[in-house]
Amino acid sequence: MNILLIGSGGREHALAKKLSQSPNVKLCAAPGNPGILQFAHHAHIDITEHEELLDFCEEASIDLVVVGPEAPLAAGLADDLRAKNFAVFGPSRDAARLESSKAFAKDFMLRHGIPTAQYRVFNEHQHHEAREYVASHPLPVVIKADGLAAGKGVTVAETHRHALEALDAAFDGKFGTAGRSIVVEEFMDGEEASLFAICDGENFLTLASAQDHKRIGDGDTGENTGGMGAYAPAPIVTTEILREAEERIIAPTLRGMKAEGHPFVGCLYVGLMIDTSGNARVVEFNARFGDPETQAVLNVLDGDLARLLHSAAIGNLDRSTVQSVASGVSCCVVLAASGYPGEVRRGDEITGIEDAEKTSNGAVSVFHAGTMLHDDVDGTQSLRTHGGRVLGVTAKGTTLEDAIEQSYKAIKHIHFRGKTYRTDIGQKGMKKG
Numbered sequence: 001m002n003i004l005l006i007g008s009g010g011r012e013h014a015l016a017k018k019l020s021q022s023p024n025v026k027l028c029a030a031p032g033n034p035g036i037l038q039f040a041h042h043a044h045i046d047i048t049e050h051e052e053l054l055d056f057c058e059e060a061s062i063d064l065v066v067v068g069p070e071a072p073l074a075a076g077l078a079d080d081l082r083a084k085n086f087a088v089f090g091p092s093r094d095a096a097r098l099e100s101s102k103a104f105a106k107d108f109m110l111r112h113g114i115p116t117a118q119y120r121v122f123n124e125h126q127h128h129e130a131r132e133y134v135a136s137h138p139l140p141v142v143i144k145a146d147g148l149a150a151g152k153g154v155t156v157a158e159t160h161r162h163a164l165e166a167l168d169a170a171f172d173g174k175f176g177t178a179g180r181s182i183v184v185e186e187f188m189d190g191e192e193a194s195l196f197a198i199c200d201g202e203n204f205l206t207l208a209s210a211q212d213h214k215r216i217g218d219g220d221t222g223e224n225t226g227g228m229g230a231y232a233p234a235p236i237v238t239t240e241i242l243r244e245a246e247e248r249i250i251a252p253t254l255r256g257m258k259a260e261g262h263p264f265v266g267c268l269y270v271g272l273m274i275d276t277s278g279n280a281r282v283v284e285f286n287a288r289f290g291d292p293e294t295q296a297v298l299n300v301l302d303g304d305l306a307r308l309l310h311s312a313a314i315g316n317l318d319r320s321t322v323q324s325v326a327s328g329v330s331c332c333v334v335l336a337a338s339g340y341p342g343e344v345r346r347g348d349e350i351t352g353i354e355d356a357e358k359t360s361n362g363a364v365s366v367f368h369a370g371t372m373l374h375d376d377v378d379g380t381q382s383l384r385t386h387g388g389r390v391l392g393v394t395a396k397g398t399t400l401e402d403a404i405e406q407s408y409k410a411i412k413h414i415h416f417r418g419k420t421y422r423t424d425i426g427q428k429g430m431k432k433g
C-alpha cells in the first residue's frame with residue numbers, strides 16, 4: 001500500500017512509525033520532519049498546492065492519503081483528493097467544520113441533542129448585544145473565537161472585565177476572520193479527557209482514551225500550550241463513561257453528520273469534560289488526531305494501522321485490523337524550547353536521542369516535533385531545535401507508573417539548550433488508577 005502522510009509534527013511522526021509497521025506499506029510524507037523521514041520518503045510538494053499534490057499522488061500511485069493537521073482539511077484537501085478518486089483518511093471541508101467552526105459544532109450538537117455547555121453565538125454586527133449578554137453572564141464565562149486560532153482563541157474569564165476584553169479583542173480582529181463570530185459559553189467544571197474515534201462516515205472504532213496536559217507548568221499552572229504531554233489509556237474514562245460517550249456523543253455525531261449530507265470520514269477527536277458524578281459533555285470536537293495524545297494512543301494500539309485507516313477511508317471500517325486498542329500503558333512527555341508557548345530560540349543542537357531509545361530496550365520512542373537537520377561546515381548534519389515543542393519522549397510500560405518512569409529516565413539522555421518540560425505528566429492518572 002502506497003501511503004502519503006501530510007504533516008510535520010510529533011503526531012505525524014507517531015503516525016509514520018505506526019503506519020510503517022503495517023505489512024507491505026511504502027510511506028511518503030510532506031512536508032515531514034527529520035523523525036518522520038526516517039520512516040518515509042520525502043515527497044517534495046507544497047501541500048497547499050492541491051493540483052501539485054494530486055499530480056504527485058497520480059505519479060506515485062498513492063493508495064491512501066492520511067491528513068494529520070486541521071488546516072489542509074479546512075482548505076478542502078480531502079474534497080479535492082476524493083474528487084479524483086483517491087482514498088483519503090480525513091474529513092471533507094464541510095465535515096471538518098466540527099473543528100473549523102465552533103459555532104457550527106455547537107449548533108450541530110444542539111440540533112442532535114449531544115451533551116455540551118449552554119452557549120450563544122454572536123456575529124460582528126451583534127457586538128453590543130454580545131457585550132450585554134457577557135456582562136450579565138454567571139462567572140466564570142468562556143469566550144471562544146469561532147474559527148481556527150491555533151488553540152489560542154479560547155478565554156476562560158473569571159471576571160466580567162476579562163470576558164469583555166476577550167470579546168472586544170476577538171471582534172477587533174485579534175484572531176483575524178476566525179474571530180468574526182464568537183461563542184459565549186457556560187463554564188463546565190470537571191476533568192478533561194480525549195477520545196479518538198476512527199470513522200468511516202457511519203461506523204467507528206474508539207482508540208484508547210487519553211489525557212493531555214495543556215498548561216506549561218506543573219500542577220496545571222501557567223499559560224495554555226499545544227499540549228505538554230499525554231498518557232493513555234486514562235483511568236478517568238471508565239468503561240461506563242466510554243460507553244456513554246460512544247452512545248450519546250460519537251454515534252449521534254456520525255448519524256447527524258451523515259443525515260446533514262456531510263458524512264465524517266477520519267479521526268473524530270472528542271474533547272470531554274467529565275464532572276464529579278461521571279457525566280461527560282463535549283468541550284470541543286477536532287477533525288483530526290490530537291497532538292501529543294496520538295503519540296501515547298498509537299503506542300498502545302496493537303493492530304494494523306494502515307489497513308484500519310484505509311478501511312475507514314473507503315467507507316468500510318474493518319475492526320478486525322485491531323487486536324487491542326490498549327495493550328499496555330503509554331506516557332509522552334514533551335520537551336519544549338525555552339520560552340514556549342511564547343517566542344522561542346531556534347537552532348540549538350539536540351543530542352542523546354539514540355541513547356535515550358537504546359538504553360530503554362525498545363520501551364521508548366522519541367518523536368520529533370520542532371526539529372530540523374542543519375548542514376554543518378564539516379559536511380555532516382546535526383539535529384537542531386526548530387519550534388516550540390521540540391520532541392515527545394514516549395514510553396510504553398505495563399503500568400502507568402512504569403511508563404512515566406521510563407519516559408523521565410529517557411529524558412535525562414537528551415540535551416539541548418533551554419530544554420523545558422513538565423515533571424508531572426501522568427500524575428493525574430496515578431491518582432485515579
Ligand code: AMP
Pocket residue numbers: 117142144151154156185186187188189192214271283284
Ligand atoms: P477548546 O479549544 O474549545 O478545546 O478550548 C480550549 C480549552 O479551554 C479546553 O481544553 C478547556 O480546558 C477550556 N474550555 C473550553 N471550553 C470550556 C468550557 N465550556 N468550560 C470549561 N473549560 C473550557
Ligand code: GLY
Pocket residue numbers: 212226227286289290291292293
Ligand atoms: N492536544 C490538543 C489538540 O491536539 O488539539
